[in-house]
Amino acid sequence: MSLKINGQRLRSHLECLAKIGYREGAGITRLAYSREDVQAHEYVAVLMREAGLQVSYDPAWNLIGRWEPTLAQEDRHAWAASSGESVWPKKTSRPAIVMGSHLDTVPQGGPFDGALGVLGAVEVAQTIIENGWSLKRPLEVIAFANEEGSLAGGTFGSQAMAGSLAEEEMTLLQDEKSALARAYLNLGLDPKLVPSAKRDREFAAAYLELHIEQGDVLEGLGIPIGIVQGIVGIRRYEITVHGRAGHAGATPMAGRKDALVRAAQLVLDINEKARSFGPGTVATVGRIQASPGAFNVIPGLVNLYAEVRSLDLKTLEDFEAHLYRRVEGLGALAVVLRKDPVAMDRAVMGHVEAACEALRVRHQLIPSGAGHDAMNMAAVAPAGMIFVPSRAGLSHVPEEWTDWEHVTLGTQVLLESCLAVASHE
Ligand SMILES: [Zn+2]
Incomplete structure (x- = not known):
């Protein structure tokens, strides 16, 4: 038996999310930490719970949904009690398979940049859980805070998680009058604790990010899946x-x-x-x-x-x-x-390739010309990215579009890749 993601459900979730921050003729604006961004996080937290994930925020306001397949209920309580980490799972029982991306947008952005990677990952987790599939590893879905870089440099949340925040950002977090620190205070979080979101190298067996290409290479080649070699x-x-x-x-x-x-x-x-x-x-x-x-x-x-x-x-x-x-x-x-360029992990790329071959999907190695959370996660986990075509190569504009057929296919490849990593010891 093979698992199939629910393309209809994923589409309806993406369409609902796309309404948050939408203005007629002006696309979607969900600047990091804004009211709209918070609303988007709340919406996705609800979807994560519905999917069967345990939801928490880390000190950098990264939204984390986690599933522990191997722990019986009693063990889970024992683990939480012994680790003292009931708020967020800093220490893992076994390295998890982590999937994620971001929910914030640029001013007047489109519906898929970041959103696809988060909701695609929630769909993958939900498909695995609701089918009673047993995995040897926990799953984590992360919506990283502030990827687009409002009030700070880009990919802020994943930098905090990788322990690679820039010195200027550390200074801003220490200064309670800075807009960045105030954004954290408004969320009820202590900006000085943001760096403690750093995760151990052992927390993840792999990090996988599904994202739109934001260029026109795949569309030009007529190939639906790009396996990212690295970030330039x-x-x-x-x-x-x-x-x-x-x-x-x-x-x-x-x-x-x-x-x-x-x-x-x-x-x-x-x-x-x-x-x-x-x-x-x-x-x-x-x-x-x-x-x-x-x-x-x-x-x-x-x-x-x-x-x-x-x-x-x-x-x-x-x-x-x-x-x-x-x-x-x-x-x-x-x-x-x-x-410097960041290479994606060869073994993870191999799993994505095997997934494409199992699904008989045409695929192509491709570099990423834009930065992504995956480039930071590569420092703490073997990382890989899956690209799906962007119509006319457009992104960061209201016209940003990816066909639903490609959304579904990319998410199915994410699921297969995730299962390939899980079965590999
Ligand atoms: Zn993005």
């Missing part, structure tokens, strides 16, 4: 290009040192360099500012904001070395951000 690393640079300002009429072309012309060549070079690395590496100059910035003055100084993303650390390093060489003699290069 990002390097950001502010580049200053020097020249010599002068009269735009009186200075002959031959003797000019036009900073913008030099910068333009650099922009083309960055684009070409990214192409030379092949698919999986992208580079963008997203902002350019010429000074003094007038019709009749040759630009003497230009500032460029350049960003490089790749799954491969060596590519990022080679690109950076190339930029340093290229900028030498032209001006200066300052590193604004260095975020």
Whole structure:
């Protein structure tokens, strides 16, 4: 016998959730910790209980639904009493299979970013529980707090759980006047305790996140499932290009040192360099500012904001070395951000692949160009992600859409992957 998720039920849950924070013509706005976000968490807590999960919040306001299949009722009480962790299950009996994503949105976002990963996971848990399926491991479904980064950097809740909060965020939590600390106080939580949401490395056998692709690769290929290889690393640079300002009429072309012309060549070079690395590496100059910035003055100084993303650390390093060489003699290069790529776990990817094959579903390895909670969870658990297609590649906009057929299929793959991890010792 094989288990089938209930696609109709999942759809109705996603449709109900999509009403929270919805405004006609303006999509869904559920900024982290807002009234709408709290309402969404309350709604999902109800669904978790209906599914048969034990619901709690950790100190970072991550909503956790947990199911202990192997413990008899008496053992469960004994465990809670002996661990003293009745509020939230910091210590696990056995490493759990953890699934999750987030419920908050960007301003005027869509109905699937994050929501699919949480409600898909609740559906998977409910399917397992209501069919009386026995697993060797506990299940946990997590709705991570503040993934989209309002009042703090993005993926805040999963960073707290992984113990990787940034120093600036720690400072904000200590300062009771900061908007972030006040958001926690409003929820009845002590902001200073947020870092204690950190989990042990042994808490999870695997972390699985179902998410919309937010790009158009899968749609372009006509393939319904993406198995995420990793989350790209990002390097950001502010580049200053020097020249010599002068009269735009009186200075002959031959003797000019036009900073913008030099910068333009650099922009083309960055684009070409990214192409030379092949698919999986992208580079963008997203902002350019010429000074003094007038019709009749040759630009003497230009500032460029350049960003490089790749799954491969060596590519990022080679690109950076190339930029340093290229900028030498032209001006200066300052590193604004260095975020390394995060690889997904090979064994977990293998389980997702096996799940796709068992279901005879076409699948494709794919990098994630956007950050997700999975990149933090990868530090405390073997992590994997499943992508489903985004129509026209649109996300973070009201038009964000994924076909119901793909929603159901992705969730079925999540279920099979979860069972594959559970049966694997
Ligand atoms: Zn998301």
